[in-house]
Structures are given as structure tokens and as C-alpha cells.
Amino acid sequence: MLRHLEEAKRQLESYLPSQTKQHDHDAFWERTLIETRSRPLNEQLELMDYPIKQVKAYEVSYHGFDDTPIQGYYIIPTQFEGKLPCLIFFHGYAGHKNSVSHYMKWLIQGYAVFAVDCRGQGRTGDYSRYTSDEMGTWVTKGILDKEEYYYRKVFMDGVRAIDFVCSRTEIDQERIAVMGASMGGGITLAVAALDDRPKLAVADVPNLCDIPLAMKQKFEGSLTVVDQFLHRHPEYIEQVYTTLTYFDNLNNCERIKCRTRMTVGLKDLICPPMPIYGVYNRMHCPKSIEVFPFSGHDMGIIDHMDKTLAYVNEFL
Template identity: 50%
Template sequence: MIDELWKDYVPESTRESDFDAFWEETKLESKKQPLEVRLTDIPYPISSIHAQKLTFNGFNGTDIAGFYLKPDSVKENLPCLLVLHGYGGNKGSIANYAKYLMMGYAVVALDTRGHGESANGSYPAGGTGSWVTQGILDPRTYYYRHVYMDVIRAMDVIETLPELDHERIVIYGASMGGGIALAVAGLDNRASFVIADVPNMCDLPLAIQLKMEGSLVSVEQFLRQYPNQLKQVFKTLSYFDNKNLVENINCPVRFSAGGKDSICPPQTIYGVYNLITTEKDIIYYPFSGHDLPGSISHTDHLITMLSEYVTERVTES
């Protein structure tokens, strides 16, 4: 059922000559900024869940908010699931994470900057009213530079929590969250497992060319307004495109893709998947769209993967 034209498709790199230096300087800049972690208890009617609101300084001091959730029965050596939501969404309800807590995970669920309870920061350009175009004329001011670093800083936060097993950090995201998960794993080697459902930020020139739906439509709108900025926009995007980031991933990765997905088309996802050299797997649903992560069968598949991962790691240790 997979189109042979893109099952083996490998996109060309669009890395700029200063790509690695750009990210090394960005990470160094982030490390110099204080985290200022704040945890506040949240009264919750399910007594087996210890719920806290997490707040910390994201990149350039922007307040990032989320949940820190633990199963009350386990006090130490907890594997951690770092959960990242989709574009325009938020971290949702504590109840959404009960299944992971029942499996023995602690959960850090973030609101991406500009979403939910997280602040957005300020950006010098981006006239379409969408996060994806904010600061897009310079990679140093671009929205996703801040987003990727916010999540790397969340990894820094996780390392300050002594009850967590810092060798068992799983990043899970869908759509925008899946794209961020891949980028962070490419920039930071602390994740031990990554699950990226229908990820965005994959092979961006092709994704925009396909004229699909979703956040990248705002990039098209921006370019219609400012056609003279075409070269600069694609240069900026190249620093954040997962096809240029994933070659450094060193942990197992699990993908999903939907054949009818008009927001994160499978061609772009397979292109990035084919570039990964570590242990990997992809599950393809030929008749599913972008709502794939919420389907019953895929939810059960996700739970099975997470359960097997915990069992395997405990056995190894």
C-alpha cells in the first residue's frame, strides 16, 4: 500500500555552512540562562496521582508551563515521559496521562510557548498571525529556535528531579510535538527513546510545495505577501527542518504516518525516517489522516510500545 516513489525517498540536505555552529552557539547560550524551576501542588481527586504545576524559564527567560505528574505509589527511579502536544493545542487534562502513570511513568507534559499557559516571547517579524511565521526572516529570531530550546531546557529540568531515572527519558509527541521530539533528539543526546506520531517540520520545501493544510499554509501566505523574501524564508527554515537534524539521533525512534494525512504528508515523514541510522520503526496507516494518533488501535499500539520499553530497560538494568 506504500507508494514506491517515496518509500525509499531520501531528501537532499539543505544545511547551511554554519548549521552546526548555529546550534552549538544556541545551546551554549541556553546553558548560561537560569532555569528557575517552580513546582506547585495541584489538588486532584484521584489520590494515586501526585500532580504538580511545573513552571520554568524557557529560552531567553520566557515562562514555560506544564504538568509534572507521578504515580503516588512509586517514589524513586521513575522513567519519565516528556509529552509534547500539537500545533494550536495544549497539554490538556491531567486525566489524559493516567494510563502512563498506571504503567509506572512520571510525566512532564508541556505547553509549547504561545500555547496554553506558556508565554510566547516576542519576535521581530511574521505578519500572518501564526506562530510558524514569527521571526521567520532570521534563524536567530525564529519561533522554532525558541521552541526547540525550551524542550531541551525541559530536559535540563528533568535532570534536577532526583526521583527520576535520567537514563530513561522518553519523548513522545504528535504533529508539531512529533516534529519537536525529533529535532530535540537530533540536538541533544539525553533522550533514550523517541516516539514521533505524524511529525511536522519534515522536509519543509517538499511539504510547502505539496500545498497541503496545517501550519505551513501560513508560510505560503507570508510569501504571497512578501515574495522578495522567498530565499531568506527557506534559508531560515533549513535550520529547523528535521531532514537536517535527525542524522545525529542516537536512540531508538518510532514513527507513524497516515496515507491520507494532508497536514503532515507521509512523503515528508518517510523522507526524514529514511535518514535516521539508529534503531527505528514506522507504522503506516494507508487510510488514516492527521487524526491518526487518537485512533483506538494506535493508542493501544502506543501503550504497548511504552510498556515494552519499560520492561526491556528494567530487564537490562
């Protein structure tokens, strides 16, 4: 059994897929970043009447890519002085930013936390209009056009989250981390690739990795809706795959410069291990990966959080 696991791991570690970048890939993202940063942030904060008096918790709204108000919790500890390191959290598909108390393990150590609801999810709306939106879920919104695709806006909303925390005088701008799991892990990798301000990225079982292979191997999760869309519209296969190249972390991961840790479950049916390794193996930044041989999409929850706490404390 151990030999089998070692062989599987060797195959994953040697997997180096070719990138699928279009000729205008980098220009597309540079133009998108310029467009995003040309708009005012219009941040608003409202102090919450929160029962745990050791923290200050704010409900926050800031303008995302197309002036959609992105909702979040900004939470700072009250018993620490000086500039605070900050953790920015992105949630999983169909999830939300969770409760303030969910982040207490970080706050008691002196970290500030900014947890956001992705557009169209949680308490955040979406001002965008999509010409292709028949499947009723986010992964196929605007999928026929890179300019209007859902994840273009989500990635830029994540960059704007960094803009927000950098606007706060109590935050140490040299100690910012981006973190998330599943879709949140995919957003984490994308934001770390498109913005050089994070010092640390923690991407657990990330999606949007080596998308063509992921679509072939996965049995559950959001990308299966893309399969359903293409089942209805086989005439759009090439067009859809071309759009997805711009949002595949495989094509942006070499831009990541900050220290990055990823996790992978070898029995994960939602974010299969080989696509994740395909991205990991192409990264040139300081990096590490935690492997959970008998875990699926649960990220090896038995000891996973303790390792994450230790990792962030060491490198942030």
C-alpha cells in the same frame, strides 16, 4: 488495490532527499545550546489539589530559551517506589498540555509525566519580540532571521524540559522519553537530535520534515501560512527558505541516536507522508515506522494507542 498500496509504500521507502544544510548549520545549533544552558532554569513547582489521590500533580514553571516561563504539568504516581521513568509530552499546533487525567494510562504503570505548553500556546506566554510577525500565528514569527525564529526557542524550551526532569531526584535519567504528534512530533524529533539524554522518541505524524516538499504537497496546516506570507512578500522567498533549513528535521535527523518510532498516514493532508519518510529514511538510529494507509492526520486512532503503550513498555 493491494498492489497499489505496496507500490506507494515502495516509493516512500526509496525516497532519500538531499539535505539543505547551510555552512553554519551545526555551529548555529551548538552555539544555541551553549547559550540556552548558560541560563538558570529557575524552576517552580506548586502541588495541585487534584481529586485522583493515586498521583501527585504539580503545576510547573521553568525558564525557557529567553527566560520565558514555560508552563507544564509534572505528575508522578504515588504507589510506586524507586526511580521513575519519565515521559515528556509536546502538544500539537494551537494545542495545549491537556488535563492531568489525560495521562492516567501512563501513570498507573509507574511512569512520571511532564507535559508542557509550548510558548505562546496554552498557558505559556512568550517574552520574545519578532521583527516579522504580521500573520498573527507562530509559524511565521521571526521567519526572516534564524536567530529570532519561533522554533529556535521552542526547540530549546524542549531541551530545558529535559533539564527539569533530570533535576528531579525521583527520575531515572537513563529512562527518559520524548513524545508528541504533529507539531509535537516535529519538536520531539528536533529535541532528540539536539540532546542525547532521551532513550526513546515517539513522533506521530511529525511536521517540520523535509519542509520544501511539505510546503509543496500539503493542503492544510501551519505551513500554509508560510505560503500566505510569501504570497504577500515574494521578495523574501529565498530568505524564508534559508531560515527554514535550520529548523527542518531533514537537516538534524542524522544526529538522533536514541530509538525512535514514527507514524504516518498515507492520506494526511497536513503532514504528508513523503516528507516524513524523507526524514525517516535519513535516520541512522534504531527506528521503526507505523503506516496507516487510510488515515489522515488522525494517526490511525483505532489501534494506535495500544501499539504506543506496547512500544514504550518494551523499550523504556
